Amino acid sequence: MPDALAQAVAPSSLTGDGGAARPPGPGPGSALVDAVALNKPRRTLIPLPRPVRRLAGPLLLVLVWQLLGTFGVVGERVLAPPSAVFSAGWELTRTGELTDHLLASLTRVASGLALGVSAGLVIAVVAGLFRLGDELLDSTMQVLRALPVLGLLPLVIIWFGVGETPKIALVAFGTAFPVYVNTYSAIRGVDHRLVESGRTAGLGRLGLVRHVILPGAVPGFLVGLRFALTGAWLIMIIAEQLNATNGIGYLMNQAQSWYRTDIIVLGLLIYGLLGLGADALVRLLERRLLSWRHGFEGGA
Amino acid sequence: MTTASDTDKDTAAHTATAELAVSARKVTRTFAGREVLSGIDLDIFRGEFVALLGRSGSGKSTLLRAMAGLDPETGGRLLVPRRRAVVFQDHRLQPWKRVLENVILGLPRQGARDRGRAALAEVGLTDHERAWPGTLSGGEAQRAALARALVREPELLLLDEPFGALDALTRLRMHALLRELCAVHRPAVLLVTHDVDEAILLADRVLVLTDGRIGPPRTVDLPEGRRRTDPDFARLRGDLLAELGVAEG
Ligand SMILES: Nc1ncnc2c1ncn2[C@@H]1O[C@H](COP(=O)(O)OP(=O)(O)O)[C@@H](O)[C@H]1O
Ligand SMILES: [Mg+2]
Numbered sequence: 120m121p122d123a124l125a126q127a128v129a130p131s132s133l134t135g136d137g138g139a140a141r142p143p144g145p146g147p148g149s150a151l152v153d154a155v156a157l158n159k160p161r162r163t164l165i166p167l168p169r170p171v172r173r174l175a176g177p178l179l180l181v182l183v184w185q186l187l188g189t190f191g192v193v194g195e196r197v198l199a200p201p202s203a204v205f206s207a208g209w210e211l212t213r214t215g216e217l218t219d220h221l222l223a224s225l226t227r228v229a230s231g232l233a234l235g236v237s238a239g240l241v242i243a244v245v246a247g248l249f250r251l252g253d254e255l256l257d258s259t260m261q262v263l264r265a266l267p268v269l270g271l272l273p274l275v276i277i278w279f280g281v282g283e284t285p286k287i288a289l290v291a292f293g294t295a296f297p298v299y300v301n302t303y304s305a306i307r308g309v310d311h312r313l314v315e316s317g318r319t320a321g322l323g324r325l326g327l328v329r330h331v332i333l334p335g336a337v338p339g340f341l342v343g344l345r346f347a348l349t350g351a352w353l354i355m356i357i358a359e360q361l362n363a364t365n366g367i368g369y370l371m372n373q374a375q376s377w378y379r380t381d382i383i384v385l386g387l388l389i390y391g392l393l394g395l396g397a398d399a400l401v402r403l404l405e406r407r408l409l410s411w412r413h414g415f416e417g418g419a
Numbered sequence: 420m421t422t423a424s425d426t427d428k429d430t431a432a433h434t435a436t437a438e439l440a441v442s443a444r445k446v447t448r449t450f451a452g453r454e455v456l457s458g459i460d461l462d463i464f465r466g467e468f469v470a471l472l473g474r475s476g477s478g479k480s481t482l483l484r485a486m487a488g489l490d491p492e493t494g495g496r497l498l499v500p501r502r503r504a505v506v507f508q509d510h511r512l513q514p515w516k517r518v519l520e521n522v523i524l525g526l527p528r529q530g531a532r533d534r535g536r537a538a539l540a541e542v543g544l545t546d547h548e549r550a551w552p553g554t555l556s557g558g559e560a561q562r563a564a565l566a567r568a569l570v571r572e573p574e575l576l577l578l579d580e581p582f583g584a585l586d587a588l589t590r591l592r593m594h595a596l597l598r599e600l601c602a603v604h605r606p607a608v609l610l611v612t613h614d615v616d617e618a619i620l621l622a623d624r625v626l627v628l629t630d631g632r633i634g635p636p637r638t639v640d641l642p643e644g645r646r647r648t649d650p651d652f653a654r655l656r657g658d659l660l661a662e663l664g665v666a667e668g
Contacts, residue, residue, distance in 0.1 A: 316511035319487055319504065320567065321525035330524060334515040411515045411551045 199381035204388065207381040216370075221389065223365040227283065228351050231290020236347055238291065239298030240340065246299075247306030247336070248328060260299055268293040268350075269357055276362060286358045293354045297346035305339020306332055337408050341401060348397040352390060439498070440465045440575050440607030441486060446495035448481050455481050457631035458495070465574065466605040470618035473628035474663060479611040482628070483579050486609065499575055500607075504568035506581040510560035512552035512567070519548040522567045538570035539563070541600060558589035562596070569604060576606040580613065594620060615659050619652055620645050627662045634662055 165172060181201050187193045188200025195203065211217035242260065245252040268289060279285040309332050317331040359368020367386050374382035441463035448456040455478040463469050473479045485493040487505045512521045523535035539548055542562040552560060561581060568576060578597075582590045598621060601608060612618055618625045619639055627634040637658065641651055660666070 312507070312509065312511055313513055315489055316505070316507065317513070317524065318489065321571070326525060330516070331513060334513070337515070411517075411553060 196378045196380060199379075199384055203381040204384045207379070208385050208388075211370075211382070211385070220365050220367050220370045224355060224359065224367045225393075227286050227359075227366065228290060228355050230283075231287045231355075232294055232347065232351050234287065235291035235294030235351075236298050236344065239295035239343065239347070240302055242295070243299045243302035243306060243336075243340075244333075247303050248332070257303065260296070260303075264296045264300065268354055272358065272361065281362055286355065286363070289358050290351050290354050293350045294347035297350060298340065298343035301343030301346070302336055302340045305336035308339070309335035338412075341405055341408065344404070345398070345401050348401065349394065352394055352397070356390060438465045439463065440467070440500055441609070442496075442498040443486075444496040446482070446485065446493060446497050448478070448485065448490070448493050454631055456485075456493075459631075459633055461626070461633055463575070463607045463609060465607050468601060468608040468610070468621060468623045470610045470612060470622035470625045471628055471633075472612060472615060472618050472625060472659060472663060475613065477628045478631060479613075479628055480579055483577050483609060483611050486575070487577050500573075502571060502573050503575045503577060504571045504573035504606075505577045505579065506561070506564045506568050508580040508583045510552065510555075510564040512555075512560060512563055514552050516552075517548070518544065518550050518552065518555070518563050521552065521563060522570055524567070526570065534570050535566075538566040541569065541603075542566045542596065557585050558593065561585060561593065565593075565597070565600070569600060572604065573606045576601075576608045578608065578610045578612075580611055582617070583612070583614075590617075597621065615656050615663070616647060618659070619655055620647075625655075625659060627659060629662070629664075 184198075185201045188195070188198070188203070193200075199207070208217065242256055246256040246260070247253070271289065271292065272285075275285040275288055279288060313331050313335065314327060317327050322330060355366075356368050359366040360372045363369040363372075367389055371383050371386035374380075374386070439462050441461060443459050443461040446456055446459040446461075447454065459482060471479055471482070481490070483505075484490045485497055486499050487503060488499070512518070513524065516524065519532065519535050519539065522538055523531040526534070536545070536548060539545055542565050544559060544562055544566065547555065547559060547563070552563070555563065561584075564581070582593050585593060594617065608622075610618070610621060619641070622639055625637045625639060637655060639645075639655065641649060641655075645652060647653075
């Protein structure tokens with residue numbers, strides 16, 4: 120008997136008559152959608168992890184490039200196939216040549232960056248914090264910033280000769296400005312309400328600089344640093360190709376005379392990897408320094 | 420000219436012993452030729468809770484900022500205690516400092532963290548001491564700002580519409596919290612608000628700022644546990660609204 124009763128009720132509740140009373144409205148509403156499923160990522164056709172799928176494109180490119188070389192569509196003198204690039208890399212690593220050149224380039228970039236970034240930072244802080252510093256420095260920096268860095272090359276060679284100094288000087292010059300410009304405007308743009316609240320908390324000038332202004336300028340500084348890293352490689356590539364006895368740029372330039380496209384591509388590859396590495400470095404810095412922005416637990 | 424001491428003449432004993440936390444005489448402030456404060460005379464006693472009402476743009480924040488020592492362009496004579504603290508409408512916590520670090524910002528290092536934790540406990544934020552300000556709700560952020568103010572044990576607590584941006588429910592809870600904390604710490608308080616009920620609920624004395632001047636003070640003489648339904652409450656509200664130029668709806 121209870122079973123029969125249950126069955127008798129079920130169909131009518133399905134039609135909605137037996138359930139909650141429908142509020143009076145203009146006819147039946149549109150179909151409901153599942154709110155939870157709305158934002159779920161779509162399933163893809165290929166059941167592979169995302170990084171693997173993202174790698175597929177570049178790998179395909181390398182494969183096509185290799186095939187073009189293997190079947191002689193593209194000659195070695197035009198563009199060496201990946202296998203040749205790989206074996207050139209292996210050969211140069213075995214002899215230790217590559218390591219020497221890489222170290223030479225890295226040392227130059229690192230020294231130039233260290234100089235340029237610190238100079239840009241210090242000048243930005245002085246110009247950002249002191250009125251006199253601002254009046255003297257900012258206009259000067261804006262004028263100098265207009266000079267094309269690579270246009271300075273002949274002058275720098277006359278001043279510093281052909282050793283390490285001119286290359287480091289160029290990198291330093293080229294990286295100081297992006298750091299300066301971004302840090303300076305970040306310092307200038309620090310929220311005055313936060314400065315006021317720091318002041319009412321009893322912070323003196325030094326305390327304000329340390330706890331409010333400089334932390335507030337970190338995001339801007341990091342933007343500048345990112346530009347500086349990219350710029351540093353660019354300057355280094357040109358400087359090494361024009362005037363050097365070692366370094367990746369020099370290696371590529373030598374390779375050019377012998378039509379060794381494999382070594383040229385190898386050089387490009389290394390520059391690319393170094394650029395990626397630099398980017399990863401800045402991102403790591405951002406994660407650590409700007410954890411307050413994303414609400415991470417700060418890696419602590 | 421009406422000052423607080425005039426109204427307190429009848430309680431002579433009180434006036435005689437009470438020290439002042441704020442003494443303002445002919446305080447003026449002009450922005451680009453427009454006089455916003457035209458001769459403010461105001462005394463606030465230690466431990467007294469004063470609410471300052473006024474329409475938007477009447478100069479309430481200007482006066483409060485002057486008392487906070489944030490406005491060097493103020494004219495007249497304005498004496499305030501050395502230990503002051505301010506809570507603004509926006510919490511103004513430093514986004515790159517965790518809550519506890521914000522609370523103890525600017526304090527001498529010795530024992531600061533323990534005092535900061537105690538202050539956070541008072542406002543019920545013990546669990547959030549390591550949170551970034553950006554992750555706090557509006558009410559939590561204002562409570563952190565309140566903790567940051569109270570940890571300094573201010574002689575004068577300046578509140579500039581501190582609950583203005585909060586929802587009604589949170590605002591009620593903040594009123595209760597503020598009342599409790601003031602009963603414990605007994606700072607002199609100047610609460611700037613545009614909420615008449617809030618002023619009557621919290622203050623010992625309510626002032627209205629109109630046309631750059633402070634109108635006659637109104638002492639709030641309501642029994643403990645003030646209720647909006649109290650006829651005296653309603654009368655005072657009506658008077659204040661009239662002074663603000665608003666007809667009661
Ligand atoms: N820094 C400023 N520069 C120019 N005018 C200002 C400044 N600060 C406030 N004012 C003006 O002073 C008047 C009072 O402002 P304020 O004290 O903020 O009013 P409120 O009573 O709403 O807090 C407003 O008309 C405002 O425009
Ligand atoms: Mg205001």
